[in-house]
Amino acid sequence: MATTDRELAELTHHKAPHKLDLFKGVKKLPLEEYFTSGHRTCQGCESALVMKLMVKAAGPRTIVLGSTGCMYVANTTYYSTSWVVPWMHTQLGSSGAAALGAAAALKALMRKGKFKDEPINVIAFCGDGGGADMGISGISATLTHPDYNCLILMYDNESYANTDIQLSGSTPYGAHTTFSPPGKTKRIMHHRWKKNFAAMMAAGHPTCKYVATVCMSYPVHAMNAVRKGLSIGGPTFIHSLDPCPKGWDYDPMLSHELGELAVLTGTWPLYEVENGVVKLIGKTRDIADGRVKRLPVRDYLLKQGRFAHFTDDDIDYFQSKVDEMWNKWVVPGVIPFQKHLDEDRPPA
Amino acid sequence: MGRLYAVEIVYRGIFQKNLAKNISRAIVLAAHKEGKPGISFGRYGDSPERNGIPAKAFAIVATDEQTLEEGMAKYEPTQVDVSICVDDTLFKGVESWAWYGLQPINKLVKPGGTLIVTSLEEPAALAEMAHRKEAPYQLAVIKAQPSFSGLWVYKDDHTDVRILGAIARVCPELFSLASVQEVIRKDTKDELKATSALRSFERVTTYEVQPTQGNPEEPYKFEMPKWHEMRDGIAIPSIAPGHKMKDPITGTEGGFQPARNPTFKKYATRTMRPVVDFDKCIKCTLCWLACPDSCFDVTPENLYDANLEACCGCGVCEAVCPEPNCVTMVNETHFSDNSSQWQAYRKDAEGYKANLASLIATRPERSHGFRFRGQYEEQVPAIIQAAEAEQQKQTQA
Numbered sequence: 001m002a003t004t005d006r007e008l009a010e011l012t013h014h015k016a017p018h019k020l021d022l023f024k025g026v027k028k029l030p031l032e033e034y035f036t037s038g039h040r041t042c043q044g045c046e047s048a049l050v051m052k053l054m055v056k057a058a059g060p061r062t063i064v065l066g067s068t069g070c071m072y073v074a075n076t077t078y079y080s081t082s083w084v085v086p087w088m089h090t091q092l093g094s095s096g097a098a099a100l101g102a103a104a105a106l107k108a109l110m111r112k113g114k115f116k117d118e119p120i121n122v123i124a125f126c127g128d129g130g131g132a133d134m135g136i137s138g139i140s141a142t143l144t145h146p147d148y149n150c151l152i153l154m155y156d157n158e159s160y161a162n163t164d165i166q167l168s169g170s171t172p173y174g175a176h177t178t179f180s181p182p183g184k185t186k187r188i189m190h191h192r193w194k195k196n197f198a199a200m201m202a203a204g205h206p207t208c209k210y211v212a213t214v215c216m217s218y219p220v221h222a223m224n225a226v227r228k229g230l231s232i233g234g235p236t237f238i239h240s241l242d243p244c245p246k247g248w249d250y251d252p253m254l255s256h257e258l259g260e261l262a263v264l265t266g267t268w269p270l271y272e273v274e275n276g277v278v279k280l281i282g283k284t285r286d287i288a289d290g291r292v293k294r295l296p297v298r299d300y301l302l303k304q305g306r307f308a309h310f311t312d313d314d315i316d317y318f319q320s321k322v323d324e325m326w327n328k329w330v331v332p333g334v335i336p337f338q339k340h341l342d343e344d345r346p347p348a
Numbered sequence: 349m350g351r352l353y354a355v356e357i358v359y360r361g362i363f364q365k366n367l368a369k370n371i372s373r374a375i376v377l378a379a380h381k382e383g384k385p386g387i388s389f390g391r392y393g394d395s396p397e398r399n400g401i402p403a404k405a406f407a408i409v410a411t412d413e414q415t416l417e418e419g420m421a422k423y424e425p426t427q428v429d430v431s432i433c434v435d436d437t438l439f440k441g442v443e444s445w446a447w448y449g450l451q452p453i454n455k456l457v458k459p460g461g462t463l464i465v466t467s468l469e470e471p472a473a474l475a476e477m478a479h480r481k482e483a484p485y486q487l488a489v490i491k492a493q494p495s496f497s498g499l500w501v502y503k504d505d506h507t508d509v510r511i512l513g514a515i516a517r518v519c520p521e522l523f524s525l526a527s528v529q530e531v532i533r534k535d536t537k538d539e540l541k542a543t544s545a546l547r548s549f550e551r552v553t554t555y556e557v558q559p560t561q562g563n564p565e566e567p568y569k570f571e572m573p574k575w576h577e578m579r580d581g582i583a584i585p586s587i588a589p590g591h592k593m594k595d596p597i598t599g600t601e602g603g604f605q606p607a608r609n610p611t612f613k614k615y616a617t618r619t620m621r622p623v624v625d626f627d628k629c630i631k632c633t634l635c636w637l638a639c640p641d642s643c644f645d646v647t648p649e650n651l652y653d654a655n656l657e658a659c660c661g662c663g664v665c666e667a668v669c670p671e672p673n674c675v676t677m678v679n680e681t682h683f684s685d686n687s688s689q690w691q692a693y694r695k696d697a698e699g700y701k702a703n704l705a706s707l708i709a710t711r712p713e714r715s716h717g718f719r720f721r722g723q724y725e726e727q728v729p730a731i732i733q734a735a736e737a738e739q740q741k742q743t744q745a
Contacts, residue, residue, distance in 0.1 A: 026632070026633045026634070026637060027633060029633070029637070031603065031604035031646050032589065032590065032604060032606075033590060033604075033606040033642045035642070036587050036590070036606040036607060036608050036609065036642050037606065037608040037609060037614070037641050037642045037643055037655070037657070037658030038608045038609020038610075038611070038612045038613065038614070038658060039609065039612075039641070040398060040401060040445040040612060041398060041640065041641075042361075042362065042398040042399035042400065042401075043398075043399045043400040043617065043660045043661060043662035043663075043716075044399070044640065044662035044663070044664050045398075045399075045640045045662075046640065048640040048641065049638065049639075049640040052640065052642055053637075060589070073396070074398065074445075076584075077445060077446075077612070078446065078448070078611075079573050079578075079584055079611075080584070080609055080610075080611040080612055081584060081586060081587065081609065082587060082608075082609045083586050083587065084586055084587045084588070084589060084606075084607070085586065086586065087586070162396050163396055164395070164396050164397070164499075165499060176500045216638075219637055219638070245362075245399050245498075245662075245717070246362050246397075246398065246399050246498075246499060247499070249498035249499050249500045249501060249717065249718050250498065250717060250718050250719065251663075251715075251716045251717040251718060251719050252399055252400070252662040252663060252664070252716060252717070253662060253663035253664060253666065253667045253677075253716065254667065254719065255640075255662070255664050255667075256638055256664055256667055256668050257667060302720055302721045303718075303719065303720055304718070305497075305498045305499070305500040305501040305717075305718040306500055308500065308501045308718070308721050
């Protein structure tokens with residue numbers, strides 16, 4: 001079938017995204033919920049909070065696609081659901097493909113007049129296993145397509161939490177998981193450092209207009225990040241750190257506090273890359289500018305059972321790696337290139 | 349044809365997973381010492397477990413291999429000789445995440461069977477909390493604070509061995525105290541634990557629960573979808589948008605109450621509930637915003653009312669609330685209903701406040717897992733001491 005230049009131009013025509021104003025504070029947030037109660041998540045599940053605030057920010061005209069993980073299994077179990085907006089399951093590694101496909105389908109249906117031409121948000125979420133491990137190629141491919149408006153959100157609880165805590169590419173150094181139980185002779189069974197995933201997506205996809213890291217302990221920033229990601233145009237990516245009472249082994253009451261500690265210890269820097277410009281956010285910016293002193297990682301690690309086997313040496317090593325992020329990286333907390341190479345040997 | 353013994357352990361997902369595993373494993377090993385083969389397993393339908401959502405483990409033992417095989421052909425026993433409940437708040441009923449509806453805690457206990465529970469409550473109060481059962485059964489109470497810990501760090505407060513000692517007492521045909529002590533010694537190399545089992549064996553008292561005792565309510569259940577009603581593509585209707593709330597006194601409309609998943613409630617997931625002092629509320633929105641379960645209804649005057657159908661009792665609201673004593677988590681055993689706190693407050697503010705003050709004053713400590721390294725080591729000696737004192741008081745009386 002011959003395609004004229006005009007038709008081709010129409011096919012790839014960049015559809016202007018709609019404008020979403022940013023929220024000015026907690027008291028200005030909408031009361032409506034689009035992800036509601038009655039899901040089978042753990043007590044104090046921060047990932048469920050990500051779902052709730054993500055769609056609260058996006059509003060009712062939103063399609064959500066979810067790849068396999070806790071937020072699929074626990075939220076749509078046994079023929080019941082907590083979603084108010086349309087939601088569809090997609091396979092473990094395919095959140096990128098699903099986001100792009102849904103955005104392309106909506107565009108085509110609207111072009112053909114089968115759907116009313118109106119702004120509809122497309123959000124695909126994945127866990128760290130479905131995103132940073134299995135979904136990386138699909139997400140990467142999607143972020144190179146500037147013609148389709150969609151948001152990919154990775155909720156990162158630092159393990160395959162749904163299947164009872166196997167380690168993923170996002171699991172931090174030394175953490176206790178089903179795959180890395182500390183033993184009597186060998187204490188540290190996981191020697192790999194967590195993937196720097198958001199920055200990888202930002203640095204590797206120069207045409208992607210928006211990448212951000214968020215944490216639900218700072219909800220207004222997180223919700224505004226979702227709104228920016230949906231309104232800036234083209235595919236965008238958000239990486240959220242979610243304290244997980246099951247896998248991190250802590251009293252569910254501490255979920256909010258641990259998210260704050262991840263930011264305040266500098267372990268989880270909050271930043272956004274908007275049209276190629278890096279901006280540190282909130283407390284992370286205060287730390288970088290020296291207005292707030294970075295807390296020792298010990299305060300964060302020893303509140304979690306998964307690090308209970310750490311010796312002082314292990315904590316020091318963890319601290320040195322976090323210090324490195326802040327003192328040696330070209331862009332502190334974001335881009336892990338260094339001017340000089342140092343010896344890097346973990347304790348035995 | 350030999351004799352088949354079934355034991356179930358009802359526990360809080362993740363919080364008590366290791367505890368339940370230790371108990372069911374030791375039951376099988378102790379019976380094996382007396383020549384009875386057996387098997388212990390967690391219920392597949394409860395996996396993957398979630399913090400707080402009730403789950404079950406089973407130990408099936410028989411006098412010979414053939415009987416065991418026959419018993420195991422049924423995946424889940426329909427009747428058990430001994431049922432073990434390691435958290436007393438489960439007495440209100442069990443809504444597992446794989447079921448549609450609530451099941452009474454004593455459902456599987458066979459007539460004349462025993463239900464063992466760890467609790468600080470009195471047996472009569474516990475019997476009233478559970479649903480009514482047609483046939484009488486025994487209640488055996490082990491005086492202890494329910495033991496909660498996490499997936500990785502185990503709170504070794506002797507709850508497991510105390511329960512094992514109690515089983516040897518209430519069901520001596522299953523295994524003797526000597527056999528289970530032998531298993532404990534071999535497994536833990538800790539003589540103190542074998543002694544704990546003995547103490548529990550000596551001191552456990554049983555209480556006969558009559559068919560007239562207990563909660564007369566019919567446990568709620570939901571209609572299962574029929575195969576011919578299912579839509580193409582496994583599509584299900586989404587939840588409706590919510591609606592405004594209405595003040596019970598003035599009739600003013602406002603605020604927002606979300607619609608909720610009609611087929612899964614959080615009543616049975618909760619071990620504590622938030623009680624709100626509405627007069628202290630500064631309307632900062634943080635409890636409402638930080639609640640992962642969207643359990644807070646927003647009232648017309650912008651107060652936040654924890655809807656108890658949706659609250660799973662995580663305590664995040666108490667943790668984020670900036671006002672002291674505005675949101676307080678109170679042990680679930682203190683309540684017999686799930687009605688709206690805000691409505692009660694609107695109808696009788698003074699009465700509500702008086703009740704609130706007494707609830708906060710009498711709440712017993714509850715522990716929900718790991719807060720800092722070294723916490724269990726600090727807690728355990730005190731727990732063991734308190735339990736010893738409590739048991740001694742009981743035997744003297």
